[in-house]
Amino acid sequence: MTSPSGLCCEPGDFHIDPVRPVPRAVITHGHGDHARSGNEQVLATPGTIAIMQARYGELAGGSLQALDYGEPVTIGEVMVRFLPAGHVLGSAQVVLDYRGSRVVVSGDYKRRPDPTCPPFEPCNCDVFITEATFGLPVFRHPPDMQEIDKLLHSLRLFPERCHLVEVYALGKCQRVLALLRRAGHEEPVFLHGALIELTQLYEELGVRLGPVQPIAGLARDALKGKIVLAPPGAAAGPWSRRLPDPRVAMASGWMRVRQRAKARGIELPLVISDHADWDELTATIGEVGAEEVWVTHGREEALVHHATKAGYRARALALAGFEEEE
Ligand SMILES: [Zn+2]
Numbered sequence: 001m002t003s004p005s006g007l008c009c010e011p012g013d014f015h016i017d018p019v020r021p022v023p024r025a026v027i028t029h030g031h032g033d034h035a036r037s038g039n040e041q042v043l044a045t046p047g048t049i050a051i052m053q054a055r056y057g058e059l060a061g062g063s064l065q066a067l068d069y070g071e072p073v074t075i076g077e078v079m080v081r082f083l084p085a086g087h088v089l090g091s092a093q094v095v096l097d098y099r100g101s102r103v104v105v106s107g108d109y110k111r112r113p114d115p116t117c118p119p120f121e122p123c124n125c126d127v128f129i130t131e132a133t134f135g136l137p138v139f140r141h142p143p144d145m146q147e148i149d150k151l152l153h154s155l156r157l158f159p160e161r162c163h164l165v166e167v168y169a170l171g172k173c174q175r176v177l178a179l180l181r182r183a184g185h186e187e188p189v190f191l192h193g194a195l196i197e198l199t200q201l202y203e204e205l206g207v208r209l210g211p212v213q214p215i216a217g218l219a220r221d222a223l224k225g226k227i228v229l230a231p232p233g234a235a236a237g238p239w240s241r242r243l244p245d246p247r248v249a250m251a252s253g254w255m256r257v258r259q260r261a262k263a264r265g266i267e268l269p270l271v272i273s274d275h276a277d278w279d280e281l282t283a284t285i286g287e288v289g290a291e292e293v294w295v296t297h298g299r300e301e302a303l304v305h306h307a308t309k310a311g312y313r314a315r316a317l318a319l320a321g322f323e324e325e326e
């Protein structure tokens with residue numbers, strides 16, 4: 001099932017999220033370590049294809065085939081379907097049916113409601129291939145609204161300071177916007193240039209994110225008491241000099257690790273993750289009823305150990321090329 005190009009489905013002769021260009025790729029979602037450019041044929045959800053086109057233009061793939069959630073398609077001898085993974089817009093689990101057995105490749109997933117994408121749909125299967133980005137018992141994500149309240153509270157406490165929140169451009173940025181709106185924050189939110197295109201794409205695809213404004217050309221004082229979203233690392237660079245006394249926050253599951261927040265100069269860590277935490281990973285393994293669990297993409301050992309103890313046949317799949325995303 002694995003090859004140097006990544007996860008490979010032999011009876012269908014295709015790869016899932018290949019790390020190097022292949023003739024036929026099935027893509028779970030638009031993050032850069034899953035959706036790469038240069039494959040000959042690409043099968044993905046309409047949302048993922050739109051994201052790949054926005055990111056790669058002509059290089060998104062030789063031919064791009066969009067497949068809606070739940071629609072079956074047969075490739076070789078394998079029936080392929082996508083189910084929502086609840087990770088980012090367009091994100092999918094890949095369900096593979098072949099000669100009476102079923103493999104589900106989770107891709108990246110989370111279990112909490114996210115206003116920007118449909119929720120993860122558990123699917124009974126024989127083999128479940130799960131990610132394990134936060135596959136350690138210390139990772140238990142708090143409720144996301146509690147973290148958003150921290151940000152809004154800080155904004156009230158420091159009305160003279162700009163609040164710079166570092167977010168990943170795909171998914172986290174839009175989720176933070178949607179959560180701010182849900183918390184009643186209706187003011188314009190200001191965006192670093194690198195976040196504008198994908199945010200507009202979400203809007204075009206029907207996800208309402210409220211008033212946003214590019215920060216370019218604004219006077220420094222106009223940003224006092226405002227929320228500015230920017231990609232990771234922006235606070236440390238010269239770009240941030242245009243902001244009035246920024247209080248630096250970051251929204252990521254890794255903010256659970258204090259040393260990481262400190263090392264990055266984050267004053268206000270917000271533990272908001274687009275990946276399942278430990279409880280969600282273990283609950284999901286129980287829910288899908290698979291006999292076999294393959295763990296990839298993160299901290300494999302602890303989850304393999306847990307699944308083995310719980311009576312599953314479990315093993316780590318060492319796939320190269322995936323980043324410690326988030
Ligand atoms: Zn991802």
Ligand SMILES: [Zn+2]
Pocket residue numbers: 031033034108297322325
């Ligand atoms: Zn990933």
